[in-house]
Amino acid sequence: MAQKKVDVLIIGSGHTGGMAAKILTEKGIACTMLDAGPMLNFEKDRELKPVHELPYRGFDAPGRLPHVFQASEFNANMWVDEKTIPYYHPPDQIYNWVRVRSVGGRSPFWGRQSFRHSDYEFKSKDHDGFGENWPISLKDLEPYYPRVEEIFRVTGHTDGLPQYPDGKFIEDNSPWSGAMQRFVNAGKKHGVPVTKARSALGKDGMAASINLVIPDAVATGKLTTIPNAIVRQITVDKATGLADGVLFVDRHSHREMVLKARVVIVAAGTLETTRLLMISNICNSSGALGHYLTDQIYGAGIICSVPEARDGKGGKGLMGGGALIPGFRNLDTKSDGFLRRYAVNVSNNNGPFDARSLPFYGKELDKKLQSYNGSSFSTNIMGETLGHYENHVTLNKDVVDAWGMPTLNIYTKYTSNETNMTKDYIDTMSAMAEDAGFDILVKNYEFNPPGFSIHEQGTARMSDDPKKGVVNKWNQSHDMKNLFITDASVFVSAGWQNPTITMCTLAMRASDYLAEEMRKGNV
Numbered sequence: 310m311a312q313k314k315v316d317v318l319i320i321g322s323g324h325t326g327g328m329a330a331k332i333l334t335e336k337g338i339a340c341t342m343l344d345a346g347p348m349l350n351f352e353k354d355r356e357l358k359p360v361h362e363l364p365y366r367g368f369d370a371p372g373r374l375p376h377v378f379q380a381s382e383f384n385a386n387m388w389v390d391e392k393t394i395p396y397y398h399p400p401d402q403i404y405n406w407v408r409v410r411s412v413g414g415r416s417p418f419w420g421r422q423s424f425r426h427s428d429y430e431f432k433s434k435d436h437d438g439f440g441e442n443w444p445i446s447l448k449d450l451e452p453y454y455p456r457v458e459e460i461f462r463v464t465g466h467t468d469g470l471p472q473y474p475d476g477k478f479i480e481d482n483s484p485w486s487g488a489m490q491r492f493v494n495a496g497k498k499h500g501v502p503v504t505k506a507r508s509a510l511g512k513d514g515m516a517a518s519i520n521l522v523i524p525d526a527v528a529t530g531k532l533t534t535i536p537n538a539i540v541r542q543i544t545v546d547k548a549t550g551l552a553d554g555v556l557f558v559d560r561h562s563h564r565e566m567v568l569k570a571r572v573v574i575v576a577a578g579t580l581e582t583t584r585l586l587m588i589s590n591i592c593n594s595s596g597a598l599g600h601y602l603t604d605q606i607y608g609a610g611i612i613c614s615v616p617e618a619r620d621g622k623g624g625k626g627l628m629g630g631g632a633l634i635p636g637f638r639n640l641d642t643k644s645d646g647f648l649r650r651y652a653v654n655v656s657n658n659n660g661p662f663d664a665r666s667l668p669f670y671g672k673e674l675d676k677k678l679q680s681y682n683g684s685s686f687s688t689n690i691m692g693e694t695l696g697h698y699e700n701h702v703t704l705n706k707d708v709v710d711a712w713g714m715p716t717l718n719i720y721t722k723y724t725s726n727e728t729n730m731t732k733d734y735i736d737t738m739s740a741m742a743e744d745a746g747f748d749i750l751v752k753n754y755e756f757n758p759p760g761f762s763i764h765e766q767g768t769a770r771m772s773d774d775p776k777k778g779v780v781n782k783w784n785q786s787h788d789m790k791n792l793f794i795t796d797a798s799v800f801v802s803a804g805w806q807n808p809t810i811t812m813c814t815l816a817m818r819a820s821d822y823l824a825e826e827m828r829k830g831n832v
């Protein structure tokens with residue numbers, strides 16, 4: 310008996326798989342969404358245990374999450390266990406691959422910073438000659454960004470800066486604290502815009518696929534969700550050369566099952582998407598699959614103390630609040646030693662001071678901390694890294710995961726571009742902090758290894774040219790017109806912006822396009 314075909318099969322239920330499910334089901338198209346992980350049970354999974362009940366007293370079991378800096382034993386159950394799904398990087402090319410496998414993917418856990426890309430990113434090659442332009446511009450996304458911002462309830466301030474496009478915000482007109490105002494003024498002197506950050510308020514304290522978009526899809530009656538379904542291969546109809554479904558295994562029983570589909574959407578989270586395409590041996594006529602892996606540098610920064618706030622004197626609106634410095638270098642002029650831009654997260658808080666930033670020990674440290682508590686001011690870089698061809702992943706057939714799937718080798722290297730960018734950043738922030746009257750205690754020029762930002766992008770980039778990219782400007786595979794990719798693997802360059810709001814916007818746009826193509830019978 311011929312097997313029933315589902316209309317659209319979506320692999321992954323994070324931000325982008327969830328967005329595709331919402332848009333398509335609301336247009337009356339039946340979707341089946343498979344996710345490798347279990348349904349989240351917030352009551353049970355969030356249960357807090359006292360530290361003495363944890364076998365490693367709050368640290369994680371050795372070897373399970375060596376690359377996840379964000380992990381501790383308190384949240385260890387939320388990350389992918391690296392022993393279950395290992396990956397390799399050369400010892401001198403550390404890569405921090407931070408993954409979540411449960412329905413909703415990483416969406417319940419993200420930091421919610423939400424900035425639009427600008428044409429400085431979409432048309433980056435036109436500005437500095439490096440890499441490729443995206444096949445789209447901000448104008449193509451203008452109908453979609455506001456719809457996504459409305460769903461996510463993005464709060465922000467309208468600034469009118471071309472490199473920081475304004476959006477449909479819940480307007481943030483809150484005043485600066487005294488210390489922040491001093492830093493804003495110092496920025497004016499140095500030609501550096503210090504603005505309000507923009508972030509997704511979501512609903513009930515969460516801005517995840519499972520509370521913002523998947524419930525809308527469920528309400529249509531057109532969505533079937535299958536958790537614990539690990540897709541191990543996308544299958545191909547030999548007669549047409551098109552994708553015709555998937556082979557998947559049950560996470561617990563390892564039983565293999567088949568699901569046939571008219572259209573396949575891959576939204577497994579950048580590198581998992583690329584791994585699956587590589588295992589399936591599809592979508593690589595361009596040779597670009599697996600290449601141009603990029604992200605942002607994080608970690609470098611300055612830590613200061615605001616003298617007037619020490620010894621408990623920081624009241625009366627002096628301290629508090631954060632800010633965002635959007636990319637400001639290489640707009641109309643060219644910087645020495647590096648291409649592209651960095652943004653800066655600025656934090657001014659009246660909480661406890663970070664003991665690691667004071668060069669004291671024992672009683673002296675205690676005394677200093679008493680005095681410095683409540684006076685902290687710090688910055689963190691979010692710098693665009695360049696998507697070189699050599700930054701790539703390959704399949705490792707000799708090492709398989711717990712479900713028999715080949716794993717990934719990841720090869721990435723930062724260059725002098727990142728080092729020079731960081732130097733400019735630390736020097737500029739230090740000059741501003743000094744002008745604002747802060748005491749600079751730490752200047753950290755060292756940034757974290759690739760992957761740390763959890764913003765991995767590229768490896769299945771978009772291009773109008775099928776010889777240069779894996780998907781076209783509609784996120785549709787050049788090789789298989791019924792296969793779409795909605796996550797950040799399609800990004801052409803990283804930008805300084807956190808990527809998720811743009812990923813969701815592209816997923817929404819691709820889904821609108823797909824629905825229309827299905828209606829016309831083209832797909």
Ligand SMILES: Cc1cc2nc3c(=O)[nH]c(=O)nc-3n(C[C@H](O)[C@H](O)[C@H](O)COP(=O)(O)OP(=O)(O)OC[C@H]3O[C@@H](n4cnc5c(N)ncnc54)[C@H](O)[C@@H]3O)c2cc1C
Pocket residue numbers: 320321322323324325326343344345346379407409410411412413414415416418419420421422423538539540541576577578579581582585763764795796797807808809810812
């Ligand atoms: C702590 C943290 C902070 C962050 N902060 C920000 C921020 O402030 N701003 C921002 O823009 N971004 C941020 N991010 C990044 C953001 O979370 C991701 O960009 C986004 O959630 C990725 O969505 P996705 O749909 O591509 O993939 P994911 O959320 O990774 O979802 C992929 C899903 O696919 C499933 N899957 C994988 N392989 C298979 C398979 N073979 N078969 C079936 N299912 C599969 C997984 O189980 C998973 O549920 C942060 C991330 C983290 C973890």
